[in-house]
Structure formats: C-alpha cells, structure tokens
Amino acid sequence: MPDIVGDETIGEKYAINGILSLTPDGMPILGETPEVKGLWAAAAVWVKEGPGVGRTIAEWMVLGEPEIDVHASDVARFYPQQTTTKHIKDRTAEGFNKTYGIVHPAEQWSSNREVRMSPYYDREKALGAVFYETVMWERPFWYESNASLLDKFGDKVMPRTAEWDSRWWSPIINAEHLQMRETAGMVDLTAFAIFDITGPGALDTVQRVCLRQMDVAVGKVIYTPVLSPGGGFRSDLTVMRLGDDHYRVVTGGAHGMSDLKWFKDHAAPGSTFSDLTEAISTIGLWGPNARAILAAVTSDDVSHEGFPFGTCREITVGGKKVLASRISYVGDLGWELYVPMAEGLALWDALWEAGQSHGLVPVGIGVYGTTGRLEKGYRAYGAELESEYTLVEAGMAPKKIKDADFIGKEAHLKHRNEAPVTRMCSLTVDDNTSSTGEKRYMLGKEPILTKDGAPITDAHGRRSYVTSAGSGPSVGKHILMAYLPPEYAEPGTHLLVEYLGEQYPVTVEGSGAIFDPNNERIQS
Numbered sequence: 001m002p003d004i005v006g007d008e009t010i011g012e013k014y015a016i017n018g019i020l021s022l023t024p025d026g027m028p029i030l031g032e033t034p035e036v037k038g039l040w041a042a043a044a045v046w047v048k049e050g051p052g053v054g055r056t057i058a059e060w061m062v063l064g065e066p067e068i069d070v071h072a073s074d075v076a077r078f079y080p081q082q083t084t085t086k087h088i089k090d091r092t093a094e095g096f097n098k099t100y101g102i103v104h105p106a107e108q109w110s111s112n113r114e115v116r117m118s119p120y121y122d123r124e125k126a127l128g129a130v131f132y133e134t135v136m137w138e139r140p141f142w143y144e145s146n147a148s149l150l151d152k153f154g155d156k157v158m159p160r161t162a163e164w165d166s167r168w169w170s171p172i173i174n175a176e177h178l179q180m181r182e183t184a185g186m187v188d189l190t191a192f193a194i195f196d197i198t199g200p201g202a203l204d205t206v207q208r209v210c211l212r213q214m215d216v217a218v219g220k221v222i223y224t225p226v227l228s229p230g231g232g233f234r235s236d237l238t239v240m241r242l243g244d245d246h247y248r249v250v251t252g253g254a255h256g257m258s259d260l261k262w263f264k265d266h267a268a269p270g271s272t273f274s275d276l277t278e279a280i281s282t283i284g285l286w287g288p289n290a291r292a293i294l295a296a297v298t299s300d301d302v303s304h305e306g307f308p309f310g311t312c313r314e315i316t317v318g319g320k321k322v323l324a325s326r327i328s329y330v331g332d333l334g335w336e337l338y339v340p341m342a343e344g345l346a347l348w349d350a351l352w353e354a355g356q357s358h359g360l361v362p363v364g365i366g367v368y369g370t371t372g373r374l375e376k377g378y379r380a381y382g383a384e385l386e387s388e389y390t391l392v393e394a395g396m397a398p399k400k401i402k403d404a405d406f407i408g409k410e411a412h413l414k415h416r417n418e419a420p421v422t423r424m425c426s427l428t429v430d431d432n433t434s435s436t437g438e439k440r441y442m443l444g445k446e447p448i449l450t451k452d453g454a455p456i457t458d459a460h461g462r463r464s465y466v467t468s469a470g471s472g473p474s475v476g477k478h479i480l481m482a483y484l485p486p487e488y489a490e491p492g493t494h495l496l497v498e499y500l501g502e503q504y505p506v507t508v509e510g511s512g513a514i515f516d517p518n519n520e521r522i523q524s
Helices: 047-063 085-098 121-126 149-157 172-182 202-209 253-265 290-297 341-358 365-376 409-416
Strands: 029-032 040-043 129-134 137-143 184-188 193-198 221-227 233-243 246-251 272-275 280-286 312-317 320-325 334-340 360-362 423-429 466-472 477-484 494-499 502-510
Touching: 029 047, 040 047, 121 129, 121 137, 121 341, 137 172, 137 360, 137 365, 149 172, 172 184, 172 360, 172 365, 172 466, 184 341, 184 365, 193 202, 193 253, 202 246, 202 253, 221 409, 233 253, 233 320, 246 253, 253 272, 280 290, 280 341, 290 334, 290 341, 312 341, 320 341, 334 341, 341 360, 365 466, 365 477, 423 494
Parallel strands: 184 360
Antiparallel strands: 029 040, 129 137, 184 280, 193 246, 193 272, 221 233, 233 246, 280 334, 312 320, 320 334, 423 477, 423 502, 466 477, 494 502
C-alpha cells in the first residue's frame, strides 16, 4: 500500500474542469425569454458567480426585479442578427481570446462586421468614417474628412499623447464638436430602436410604463424615464404622440429589444406593437445653422414659433414625407429626422447639398454620445441611469407627478420624501498632468476620492466612481460624471480621481449643464 494511505497529514486536491460558455457580446444570458412567457434563462455564468446569479434570478422572478442591476445580461437584449449561427460562432471565437486579455474599454469587435448598415453607409465611407459597432449597426464615430479642422481649432481639440488614452479615439471628434457648435453637424442615428404602439389600449400602455404624462396633444415629444418596480431606472427614452391612439417609442439601440419586451409585458388590452427598427432611418441635424439648412430643403415652417421645441410633425423634403422631431441630445438647436430606409439617402443628399453654404460637417457618435452629452450633463442609461439609483439621486425627479398609476410610482413617491444619500454630479479635471509630465485623460470607471485620497462611500454602501468621462471642447475641460454623497456634491468642492495609479485634482461643477446652462441655444 502507498505510504500516504491513512496519513492524515496528506491533503486532498480538487479541481473542476468544464467547458466555457461564451456569448456574442461576452455577457451572461439572464432573465425571462422574450419568446416564451415563464421560461427563464441563466446561462454563460461562471462557477464563482453562480450563487449570486441564483439569488438574482430568484429576486427577479418573485419581486419583479433583482437587487443588482443586470440589464447588460438581459436575455431579451439580442436582435435577430445577433442570434445567427455565424455571428455566435464568430463572436465567441473572438471573445475567447479577449477573456484573459487586456481589453481597452472602447475596443471594437472585428468579426462579422458590415451586417447592419444605414442608407448613408457609402456616403459615410467616402468621407473617411471610422466605424464603431452598436448591436451590429455600423456607426461613424468620427470622419477623417474633418482632419483639416485640427489646424483650425489647434489645442482646443485637447490632443492626447498617451497611447492608452488615445487608443480608439481621435482629436477629430473634438474638432467635429467645435465645428458643430459653430455651424452645424449631421449625425447618423439609424441604430435607434423604434416601435409603434397603436390601438385603443395605446394610451393606457404608455401611461403605465412611462413616468411622464403621456396624455398630451398629438405632435408632442416627451422624454421620459421608465422605472423599475423599486423606483430605479429601467430605461429612458422618447415618446412621440402621432395620433389619438398612436405612440412612437424611440430608444437606444443597445437595449431596444429589452425595452420592447418591457412594454409588451405591461401592455394594456387593445395595444398593438409594430417594430420599425429595420424600416426607419434617422438623421440628427444640430447646430446654430440647423434651421437655415432645414429651411433650405422644405417649404414647411421650421421657425421657433412655428415649430417649438419638444414637438414633432411631418414636413416635406424633395416631395417625400419626413417626420421631424425637435429635440436635442447634444445641447444645440436642431431636429431628429425620420424617414423610411429606402428614402434615407435622398434625405442625406438634400441636407448635405443645402448645408455646404452653411458650414455643415458630418459628425460622429463620439460627439453625440460623449462630448455634446457631457457638456450638457445629460445622463445615459447603463452609465448614470441604473435600477440601483433613483430619479431623486440622479437629479431627474419631475416637479409634479401625474395622477395616473405607473410602474415604480409608489417607490418613487417614497423617494421624493427622503433626503437623497447621493447625487449625480458633473466634475471637471483641474490638472491632467501626470508624474511624468504627460497629460492623462480618464476613460470611465475610475474611483473618486476625497482630497486626502480616501474612498467615498454613500450611506447605502455605494462607492463613488466615474460613470462617464470625455472631453468638453467648448469648455476646455475633461469632464467626469459621478454620484457623490451630499457633503461632497456642492459646486466648488475639490476632490481627486485616481487613474492608472495616480491621483488628479477635480472640481465638482454641480448637477446641471456646464455648457449653456439656460438652454438658450436649444430654445433659439
């Protein structure tokens, strides 16, 4: 017999071997399936996360939502193009190599590209568009055709010399931003998820799902949070009332299918849903000259008095009907313009031709989703807005609450009567200079610290960290957003942000817009 038999000093070693479960986007698959009511999924979960996922699914089933926000793992998030065998094989093969690698926050997938493209794709490609992908849509992040603007704006483009900070980024983004603020920019927004709710139950459906008052005049556009049962954020989106029994929902592409399922799950009888995501293309036109450009291609009244902010209606461009919605996510005068896919290219060409005498430039998502948004302090779902934070904490609680019941109303009313333990704030970096003398620029998720370098934690045990980060070219500062306990949230408070092992001084600007805080440009 071997000597180790019966020797109690000899330990035992256990090992668990198994097959890795990988998904097209690298995230688990959790929640109730959109195809079968009552069928729940908990897949692509590693052993170490198993107990937590089990609890999360149980809470979700019984309480209607889990304690921890898991929107990025929602099984309902996938579009049909993401569930093909080719896409799954290509992305999981690529994802396996990323599993243990050092992956940049902005790193793009390289496999199975050019699947979903807007009608403007060839025009954008000719302009040197650098494409990023959102749920398989090819989206210009910046345009190399705007490189000449770098000389025009010089150091105002806030160049980055550190390789990590400048990877998957270009100073052209900031140049496009400054040119849009000066003249006008045109943005491809085709990746929006769009669906209509019609029928006698349409009003009851949107009233129940949305926080804001939906019983408004036809032609109104409403930006609204969508709450979870606990009063946190389930989504945020815009709704247009196109008829007495006709509402159009426009939401972010990344979570559009999850939003569609949520609306369907809580639909009133007599509601009919039509997914128009593949049928409608969208162009954003913004900047001081946006009105002049739009007026050059339509005989309809687009004056401030004739087409107020927060309204929508059909206009005619080149003999074709275009649904124009006067809203802005970049903090400038302008419209979102919706047309059938087949008519999108004609709209692009008409705007492009009319815009040449007004300084129009193509503008990428780097401006739309980061620089323009951050200067205005606009919160983004999945970054600032999650189910773990409330409207009051996010600084988005409306002055009045509608009489109609809606999901999360009871919890929200409770939150309104409580002092918030944290507040969403914008901060600016006072000095980006590192110990080597090179300027460094935060990318997001970095910890916010006290002046003494201590972590900041609110009364609910949540650490303060950077939810979004990016340039603010119009204000000449690198902007951060973060939740801060009230004692640290006052404008002028000095704190630190830690980035790659070094600490940098930051100043709290407050909870509102840093650029054009009175919205004079949007309302012009």
